[in-house]
Amino acid sequence: xxxxxxxxxxxxxxxxxxxxxxxxxxxxxxxxxxxxxxxxxxxxxxxxxxxxxxxxxxxxxx
Numbered sequence: 001x002x003x004x005x006x007x008x009x010x011x012x013x014x015x016x017x018x019x020x021x022x023x024x025x026x027x028x029x030x031x032x033x034x035x036x037x038x039x040x041x042x043x044x045x046x047x048x049x050x051x052x053x054x055x056x057x058x059x060x061x062x
Contacts (some may be wrong), residue, residue, distance in 0.1 A: 001058060001060055001061065002057065002058055002060045003058075006054060006057040006058055007023065007032065010054055010058060011043070012055075012058060017021075017045050017046075018046040018051050018054050018055060018058075019026065019043040019044065019045055019046070020043060020044055020045075020046055021043060021044075022040040022041075022042070022043070022044055023040075024040060025033045025037075025040055036042065
């Protein structure tokens with residue numbers, strides 16, 4: 001069974017990359033600089049050992 005917490009936060013692309021949302025965008029954005037907010041736009045890729053663990057949590061076991 002895939003972990004619901006991981007399924008909600010991580011997306012698997014067609015090419016096999018794992019994408020996540022950048023942290024620090026939910027609320028309290030008014031006091032952050034525009035450069036910080038611009039840097040946080042878009043999704044970030046998960047790489048290395050973290051990607052392997054997340055992929056294991058995303059896949060279902062039947």
